[in-house]
Amino acid sequence: MSRLEDGISIVVPTFREAPNIEPLLRRIFAALGPAAASSELIIVDDDSRDGTEQIVEGLRAAFPVRLMIRRGERGLAGAVVAGLNEARGQRLVVLDADLQHPPELIPEVAGRLSEEGCEFVMATRYAGAGSVADDWPWYRRFASRFATWLARPVARLSDPMSGFFGLTRQTWERAAPYVDPIGYKIALEIFVKARCQSAAEVPIAFTARHAGKSKLGLGAQWAYVRHLVRLYRFRFPRRFWFAQGLLITVIAWLILVFA
Numbered sequence: 001m002s003r004l005e006d007g008i009s010i011v012v013p014t015f016r017e018a019p020n021i022e023p024l025l026r027r028i029f030a031a032l033g034p035a036a037a038s039s040e041l042i043i044v045d046d047d048s049r050d051g052t053e054q055i056v057e058g059l060r061a062a063f064p065v066r067l068m069i070r071r072g073e074r075g076l077a078g079a080v081v082a083g084l085n086e087a088r089g090q091r092l093v094v095l096d097a098d099l100q101h102p103p104e105l106i107p108e109v110a111g112r113l114s115e116e117g118c119e120f121v122m123a124t125r126y127a128g129a130g131s132v133a134d135d136w137p138w139y140r141r142f143a144s145r146f147a148t149w150l151a152r153p154v155a156r157l158s159d160p161m162s163g164f165f166g167l168t169r170q171t172w173e174r175a176a177p178y179v180d181p182i183g184y185k186i187a188l189e190i191f192v193k194a195r196c197q198s199a200a201e202v203p204i205a206f207t208a209r210h211a212g213k214s215k216l217g218l219g220a221q222w223a224y225v226r227h228l229v230r231l232y233r234f235r236f237p238r239r240f241w242f243a244q245g246l247l248i249t250v251i252a253w254l255i256l257v258f259a
Helices: 016-038 052-059 075-086 102-112 138-151 168-176 186-193 218-235 237-258
Strands: 008-014 039-045 065-069 091-094 122-123 165-168 200-203
Touching: 008 016, 008 075, 008 102, 016 039, 016 052, 016 102, 039 052, 039 075, 039 168, 052 065, 065 075, 075 091, 075 168, 075 186, 091 102, 102 122, 102 165, 122 168, 122 186, 138 218, 165 168, 165 186, 168 186, 186 218, 218 237
Parallel strands: 008 039, 008 091, 039 065, 122 200
Antiparallel strands: 091 165, 122 165
């Protein structure tokens, strides 16, 4: 087995995140230290045309990074799936490009995956010393907590909305045939579709966005509704009526938060 196949693959989906690419990349490999030699970073870009390609090309000589550009496709979940399918490591880590997730915790997330029996690791804002930025608006806090509560029957995770997570290659291979990406909560889908029984959690301080604009909006929230209904149907095929009731509940939530 090669050093890379025994190492860590880090997948970062991007869309118009060019200002964040270089600081993110430098922080990732500084955090990995000697483990960088057996790691790879895969940036999956949805054809941003914002200079991301040139920035990555300029950094390839110094860092083990490769860029995948998806043309004619868009969506965070689909980008993550594309990156995971290309990854060669045995331990897979996913995080966003906006620097709201601390890349310094990648070694801890990957390290937990080396523990016997650990198949999934979630970086969480809502357990242990986890926290969110002080300037995070109340409606985002409310929406995140409420969305977490709605997902509890299918995944007993403290922060299934997190975009920073790790999994073993075996976990991904169990989930991959069933993954049908929609919206942006791909960690939740993988956890459910792989039929994970439990997950380790690593507390994180969720900080303010470094640069660029958030992609979260009403369309993303509606995608989450559709996503959750599918997961209920997958997890409880004989009780799909519950998912229909859930749909009505979430529509009311969307009206309350965004009206």
